[in-house]
Amino acid sequence: MTYHLPLTTNFFAIIVAGGSGSRMKSDVPKQFLLLNGKPILQHTIERFLEVVPAPQLILVLPTKDQSIWETLCERHNFHPSIQIANGGSTRFQSVRNGLAIIEKSDGLVAVHDGVRPFISPEIIQNSFDTAARTGSAVTCVPVKDSVRVVGADGVSKAVDRSQYRLVQTPQTFQLTAFRQAFQTEEQAFFTDCASVMEYAGFPITLIEGSYENIKITTPEDLV
C-alpha cells in the first residue's frame, strides 16, 4: 500500500545508522545484522519507502561502513535511490549531517533510528500528519511496568507511572524550526531530537507509538 501526504510535498526522512552498536557487542555493525534473511536497515528503509519517496529519504552511515552497505545492497538486490550522509561522532551530529543534505527551506522532516525495523507505515504517516498540524510529532508508548526513582543516597521511591512515556522514533518536525534548533551547541542531555527541540523552546506533541517498535540495542533484542 502506498501512503500519500496531501499537506506538503516537502517531506523528508533521516534514518540514522551512524552508531557503532557497542552494546550489541557484535563484529558487524548491528544495523547490518540479518533479520529474516535481510539486513535490519533494509527492513527499516522499506517501511519508510511506503510513505516517503526514495530521493527524499536520507540514510546516515559512518564513512567506514558505506562500502559494507553497498555490498549488502548488491547481495540483497536492494537499490533505492536514497541519499547518503556521513555519520557523526554522536547521534546529534549524525542527525545534523543528515539535515545538511536537505536543500528545501521548509517542509517536514522525520528522524528515525535505523535499528527500529518494526515501525509501521501508519505511525510514520501519522507523525507527518500531526507535525504538519502542530509542528511536531514524537512517538511514544505508556509505561507498562512499575517505576521507582532512585535518589543520590540510593534510596528508591515509587512514582506514578501514568505520568511517564517511553519515547521512540520517528520524531517529526517542521524543517525551519528543526534547522534552528540544531544550530545549538550539543548538550550531554540530548538523547533524541525532541530534547533538542525542547531546549530551543519548541513545544512537543506526543503521538501513539507501538510496543513492537523496539530499538535493537542489546543481543536479547534480536530474539
Ligand SMILES: Nc1ccn([C@@H]2O[C@H](COP(=O)(O)OP(=O)(O)OP(=O)(O)O)[C@@H](O)[C@H]2O)c(=O)n1
Ligand atoms: N554517532 C551516532 C550514534 C548513534 N546513531 C544512531 O542512533 C540510533 C540509536 O542509537 P543506539 O541504539 O545507541 O546505537 P549505537 O550508538 O550504534 O549503539 P551503542 O550506543 O550501543 O553503541 C541508531 O540507529 C544509531 O545508528 C547515529 O546515527 N550516530
Ligand SMILES: C[C@](O)(CO)[C@H](O)COP(=O)(O)O
Ligand atoms: C532516540 C531514541 O531511540 C528514543 O528512545 C533514544 O533516545 C536513543 O538513545 P540511544 O542511547 O542513542 O540508544
